Amino acid sequence: MRGGRLPWVICASAIVLEVVTLSLALVNRSVQEDPFFLIVALIMIAGYTTIGALIASRTSGNAVGWLLMTVGVGFLLGGFTDEYLRYAAAHGRLGQPVTTFIAWLTNWIFFIVVVPVPWIMLLFPSGSLPSRRWRPVGAAIAVLSLLVLAASILNPGEIDADLPGQQTLLNPTGVPGLEDVIRIVFTVGGFALLGLGFLSVAALVLRFRRSTGEERQQMRWFVAAVSLATPLLIGAIVTGWGLEGDETSTINDLIFFAFFVVLGIGFPAACAVAILRYRLYDLDVVVKKTVLYAIVAIVFMAVFFAFAVLVGRAVIEANPLAIAASVAMGVAVWPAIRLARRVADRLVYGRRATPYEVLSEFSHRVGGSYASEDVLPRMAAILAGAVGATRAIVWLRIGGQLRPAGIAPDAGPAPDAVPLRGDDLPLLPTDVAIDVRDQGALLGALAVDMPANDPMNPSRERLIRDLASQAGLVLRNVRLIEELRASRQRLVAAQDEERRRLERNIHDGAQQQLVALTVKARLLEQLAEKDPSNARAMAAQIQEDTATALDDLRDLARGIYPPLLADKGLPAALSAQARKSPVPVEVEADEIGRYSQDVEAAIYFSCLEALQNVTKYAEATRVTISLEGTDGTLVFAVADDGIGFDPTTRSSGTGLQGIADRMDALGGTFEVVSAAGAGTRVLGRVPIR
Secondary structure, eight states: OOTTTHHHHHHHHHHHHHHHHHHHHHHHTOTTTOHHHHHHHHHHHHHHHHHHHHHHHHOTTOOHHHHHHHHHHHHHHHHHHHHHHHHHHHTTOTTSHHHHHHHHHHTTTTHHHHTHHHHHHHHTTTTSOSSGGGHHHHHHHHHHHHHHHHHHHHOOSBOOOOOGGGOOOBOTTOOGGGHHHHHHHHHHHHHHHHHHHHHHHHHHHHHHHHOOHHHHHHHHHHHHHHHHHHHHHHHHHHHHSSOOSHHHHHHHHHHHHHHHHIIIIIHHHHHHHHHHHHOGGGOTTTHHHHHHHHHHHHHHHHHHHHHHHHHGGGGTSSSHHHHHHHHHHHHTHHHHHHHHHHHHHHHHHTTOOOHHHHHHHHHHHHHSOOOHHHHHHHHHHHHHHHHTOSEEEEEEEETTEEEEEEEESOOSOOOOOEEOBTTBOOOOSSSEEEEEEETTEEEEEEEEEOOTTSOOOHHHHHHHHHHHHHHHHHHHHHHHHHHHHHHHHHHHHHHHHHHHHHHHHIIIIIHHHHHHHHHHHHHHHHHHHHOHHHHHHHHHHHHHHHHHHHHHHHHHHHHHSOHHHHHHOHHHHHHHHHHHOSSOEEEEOTTOOOOOHHHHHHHHHHHHHHHHHIIIIIOOSOEEEEEEEETTEEEEEEEEOSOOOOTTTSOOOHHHHHHHHHHHHTTOEEEEEEOTTSOEEEEEEEEOO
């Protein structure tokens, strides 16, 4: 059996034995003798066994969980053996072998309740000693514990059991010849173990003083419980040993009961707080299940205990009260489970409770006046808190990619953008991803990484889908803002690049030519009087250079806004550019009139960009540019018979992105239709008035 299952098998067995022990207590009528002690004992057994099983099953190499379980199971075995012996004595079964064996257990079983306590203080919370210097203390506790245990097993005489009718049982493993030695072992070993117990308290305090950060917070509550239990134990020893009188006896009982409450409830409660609030051993999520089952069990025990106190033995007998008790416990099942689930959720997840609350908080946050760059991180934080994820990411579709736009918590590097293939959700580097759509269009995704000890389940996945259904409009708005921001950045970058290109062309071209013309003009002035023939040649050369500079300036002006486009419109300007293309180009532009300057410029430069892509990449033999104006829309298309490509696997370059930006600026649309071996068709539509 795997180590992770064995603690829970022991815990389940303890629950069964606890029910048996309670049944025996009802039959023996010992429940009514000290009900407050019984309540604390039940809580103690449940706390030590469940918290111990939780730690032992989830942490390897840490003995704290097993020690806690040992205390709980040992205390339960002690209660069971006492109740069984009382039952056996009342029914004349003291002579049976089973009764003798259980009586023998009673003689020393208390020991396994006491010995683990100093070890817990020595090892909490890491499972190791504070330092090497404490190894002798641990070794001394182990050796003395074994000696005292052996002395208890070999101690001759009567077994210390509360049997009715002054009945007695002898220890079957007692050795009369060792009575004096055993008495010395009890005296010396008892005092030594008591002193070592106080040293364990000192070790815990020293570890706490040296701790920092999260470890200090984890230890704080446990140290507080130990600090309260220590003076109570000293008070119980002082008032119970060497002092006389009824009042002193009452004080001793009260102090011992207070010590028992701190030891039985305070220790496991402090461990639970360290786990729940300060993530000790990273068990804050797993403990939810333990809390749920423990609350249900406590509710049933409370109902059982109430009927036991009220009607006593009558509950066990076959009469209408037994039927009423069964009906009451059956009716309490569903409310107990609902209450337990709500309390467990609140303890473990804080504000994360019901899906309704999560959706309400989500709607409230989305409706708030948050900046666009803050909406998606807030959405990721709500998502992570809603399902208990270690990380939540809101992916946003920008162009042909999914980009991580909101991450919670934002520690660690963000994942890279993921390219899209069509309108399907790609494989994302997360455990669970749910697509976000609006009117059928993919806008993004909600993705979470779940802890290994608390994986995704159908209810949480349904909650994520509900959140995704509400997130569509939000992602669409944020996407529009992001695309607008990216478009503005590209336009600014394009303007800067164009300005640098113009500056470079003017500096390297026209400016140099004009400087040369200035120098030649000065030479002409000097040659006019001295050498007329050379002066005429220089004048002719200046005329040629002037014409060249003028042509360069015209070409530069055409790059800004072609004069032919301004004078004669799109068909003439595109036809002129087609004649310069190394690939044969046919322009189809029948009955195309004149349009606004911004529309004509956008289509003209878009077609030139498409032609440039054909020349660079298409390996085409023929290109067709078509223009058509219908129903208030001017449509252009640039089609080639080249090698084509797959648009779903290749992202758009700066050229195609520039065409898209031009179309978006005019409220138009743009698409690329292509396939491997089938050529490419660039299509754009611009509304016209």
